Amino acid sequence: MLGISEIFEMFKNNMVNIPLIQPIIDALMNIPLVNYVVALVLWKPFFAIAILPGLGGIMLVLLLMVYWERKLTARIQWRVGPLEVFRPLRGLIQPMADGFRYFFQEVIVHVDAHRPYFVQLPILTFIPVLLPILFIPAGEIVAIRSPYAIQIIVALIALIPITIIGIGWASNSRFAYIGSVREAMMYFAYEVPFVIAVLAMILMYGSGDPYVIVEKQSVPGIIMNPIAFLVFFIATLMATSRLPFEIPEADQEIAFGPFVEYSGILFGIVMTLAYEKLYIMCLLMSILFFGGWSGFAIPLLGDLSPVIWLFVKAVVVMLIVALTRSIYPRFRLDQALRMGWTSMLAVSLVSLAVALAIRLSGWLG
Numbered sequence: 001m002l003g004i005s006e007i008f009e010m011f012k013n014n015m016v017n018i019p020l021i022q023p024i025i026d027a028l029m030n031i032p033l034v035n036y037v038v039a040l041v042l043w044k045p046f047f048a049i050a051i052l053p054g055l056g057g058i059m060l061v062l063l064l065m066v067y068w069e070r071k072l073t074a075r076i077q078w079r080v081g082p083l084e085v086f087r088p089l090r091g092l093i094q095p096m097a098d099g100f101r102y103f104f105q106e107v108i109v110h111v112d113a114h115r116p117y118f119v120q121l122p123i124l125t126f127i128p129v130l131l132p133i134l135f136i137p138a139g140e141i142v143a144i145r146s147p148y149a150i151q152i153i154v155a156l157i158a159l160i161p162i163t164i165i166g167i168g169w170a171s172n173s174r175f176a177y178i179g180s181v182r183e184a185m186m187y188f189a190y191e192v193p194f195v196i197a198v199l200a201m202i203l204m205y206g207s208g209d210p211y212v213i214v215e216k217q218s219v220p221g222i223i224m225n226p227i228a229f230l231v232f233f234i235a236t237l238m239a240t241s242r243l244p245f246e247i248p249e250a251d252q253e254i255a256f257g258p259f260v261e262y263s264g265i266l267f268g269i270v271m272t273l274a275y276e277k278l279y280i281m282c283l284l285m286s287i288l289f290f291g292g293w294s295g296f297a298i299p300l301l302g303d304l305s306p307v308i309w310l311f312v313k314a315v316v317v318m319l320i321v322a323l324t325r326s327i328y329p330r331f332r333l334d335q336a337l338r339m340g341w342t343s344m345l346a347v348s349l350v351s352l353a354v355a356l357a358i359r360l361s362g363w364l365g
Contacts, residue, residue: 011039017302076326102268117170128159139306150208168258179257189340194235196348204355214292221289228351244328286313
């Protein structure tokens with residue numbers, strides 16, 4: 001059984017190397033007790049989960065996306081938008097105002113709800129959202145390295161709609177139930193083309209290991225197989241209920257769908273679920289199509305350089321995705337289903353054929 005000293009040495013021997021702040025780290029490592037905390041925080045698996053690309057990355061993305069979407073929509077649609085919330089900072093305080101509202105608003109559990117599940121399920125949704133982070137590497141910083149990481153990430157992403165359907169069931173409300181059914185139908189619409197697009201990239205690179213995929217991307221995957229990227233991108237919009245596929249929530253029809261009965265901090269949790277899922281899928285998209293963490297090295301950042309590259313690429317994709325909210329009208333459910341099972345499915349099969357051709361040609365070794 002490992003003692004405290006052995007565990008400390010294990011942490012210390014696998015710490016994130018950041019030359020920019022190395023003198024500060026060295027000074028803290030000489031302080032009793034503090035050195036244990038520093039070693040834990042900078043231990044690469046813990047850093048990947050808790051800081052970047054994990055929980056810290058999710059929190060940064062939530063703050064940025066909520067502000068960016070509102071400002072972008074206000075500009076495109078000529079709305080006043082969040083400008084009115086503390087005008088000197090041009091609405092920058094809007095996410096903070098929302099956070100205060102969620103934290104201090106009363107949590108109401110209506111009498112017909114299945115109370116234990118109603119309260120627990122929003123918290124449990126974090127499990128399938130955070131689990132993929134364990135397998136998403138950023139250079140040397142990764143929690144669990146696996147040659148089948150891409151397949152595992154896709155399998156864990158597929159669990160997220162189950163929790164959303166459970167939330168609608170626990171609400172015991174007709175409108176929440178309608179939203180849950182729509183979520184299930186959307187899942188059937190995008191899941192098969194999405195999986196085929198990912199399989200096409202795995203087939204093309206000959207591996208489900210992110211390290212192998214990134215290493216072989218001297219030419220980005222989006223150029224090698226743009227058809228797979230198109231399917232993946234549209235499936236991402238569907239999977240995260242982004243307009244024009246905001247069908248499960250549909251504010252004008254069923255008032256936020258599966259989450260209609262939630263308030264306070266519980267609503268804050270379920271509201272961020274789509275952003276968290278979008279972040280995970282954009283990280284995966286960056287690995288498969290944009291070279292992942294590859295980029296010119298930044299010596300002062302050391303091991304953080306690949307992490308920053310992966311995070312920046314994922315955020316840029318998310319900012320582009322936000323454009324669809326302000327431009328495209330919502331599809332009907334039957335239109336989305338027809339798209340998923342006709343054109344998207346056909347195009348995904350074409351992407352698989354393209355990947356097979358590239359693989360057999362030996363272009364990628």
